[in-house]
Amino acid sequence: MIVDVFRELNRDVLSLIKRAYLADPVRYAYLYYDITYYPEFTEAYLNVVGNDIVGYLLIFRGLPYTAIHIIGNAPLNALNETLLNNHLVIHAETEPKHVNYLVNKLSSSGVVSLSRGLTMICWGNHFKEFVIRGNVTIRRLSINDIDEFLKIKNIQGSRISKAEALIRLSSPHWHYYGLFTNNELVAIAGTYLKLPEVWAIGDVFTAPNYRNRGFAKAVVSAITRDAINANAIAMLHVDEGNTPAIKVYGQLGYIAVQYFTWLRFEHNS
Known part of the structure; x- marks a missing residue:
């Protein structure tokens, strides 16, 4: 089930996001943070199976560019329904086929560059x-x-x-x-x-x-x-x-x- 967070925002959706964040703060930090503190700049779409989030698409417009997080089995079709500006920075933790889909989609209208990054933590x-x-x-x-x-x-x-x-x-x-x-x-x-x-x-x-x-x-x-x-x-x-x-x-x-x-x-x- 695909959930448009701000269209269907209710206590159950918020509880689902918070539970996922508390179970894995690193994976869900940006989703939880942007929804909590900067909702006016944020769009979020969840892929929910049962009571679990199996992927999400997060779009944040509070910067000079549009920042996008694509995590897991994210609902990429939502990108077709949203207006994107001329400069995107995308953080993708997802299967190569989804990255290839993005590259093909974006290459038709601009220049795409790719690099690999590491998330590192200390505690x-x-x-x-x-x-x-x-x-x-x-x-x-x-x-x-x-x-x-x-x-x-x-x-x-x-x-x-x-x-x-x-x-x-x-x-x-x-x-x-x-x-x-x-x-x-x-x-x-x-x-x-x-x-x-x-x-x-x-x-x-x-x-x-x-x-x-x-x-x-x-x-x-x-x-x-x-x-x-x-x-x-x-x-x-x-x-x-x-x-x-x-x-x-x-x-x-x-x-x-x-x-x-x-x-x-x-x-x-």
């Missing part, structure tokens, strides 16, 4: 904290750091507005750490999803002149420590080809639990 006593030595300071960022934060985002090539920066540095859903040397912010890592059971970590960046010094490892360690202390699973996604990052995350106690496919789509102009 409890698996965590191995990394403490960096030297004349550096690592701390959680606040709105008082907005100028330095905007500066490093510009260096990263991810220019954001001051209003967006204020949201990220003050919202309970975001949680940034930074590493400072000589009062300059040179490395960051943050969460973009925080739930009691799982935190998703991303936006890991070190300014080019400060790389290969362990700075990214140090800020990821700091934010992972906060997740562990909150009794949550720390989760991150990394490109399969990013061997240095995978090695660093492994040294912090992260283990790979899921391969997935990243599809990026740009519509023909």
Whole structure:
């Protein structure tokens, strides 16, 4: 049975989603989080067999691009019924035949690129904290750091507005750490999803002149420590080809639990 979550939203549907999330927070984190906190930007379609969700399609429009999660035996036909913008980023944990279906569907109207990613998690006593030595300071960022934060985002090539920066540095859903040397912010890592059971970590960046010094490892360690202390699973996604990052995350106690496919789509102009 295919369930359009917001068309058929009721207590039973919400209970089904929450039960699935609590049983497997990593697999259902984005579904539960987006429905709970950002329903105005979210579409969700479930494939339900009996009392179990066997797949879902999640469409999130609260970003400059449309983010899509395709998990398990997802109801892909729902993509035919929704308007998609010119830029898609798709996270697909599903059978190759479904990925091929997507590639064929999208290739007719634009450019599709594919890569493989890894979902890695760390929890409890698996965590191995990394403490960096030297004349550096690592701390959680606040709105008082907005100028330095905007500066490093510009260096990263991810220019954001001051209003967006204020949201990220003050919202309970975001949680940034930074590493400072000589009062300059040179490395960051943050969460973009925080739930009691799982935190998703991303936006890991070190300014080019400060790389290969362990700075990214140090800020990821700091934010992972906060997740562990909150009794949550720390989760991150990394490109399969990013061997240095995978090695660093492994040294912090992260283990790979899921391969997935990243599809990026740009519509023909």
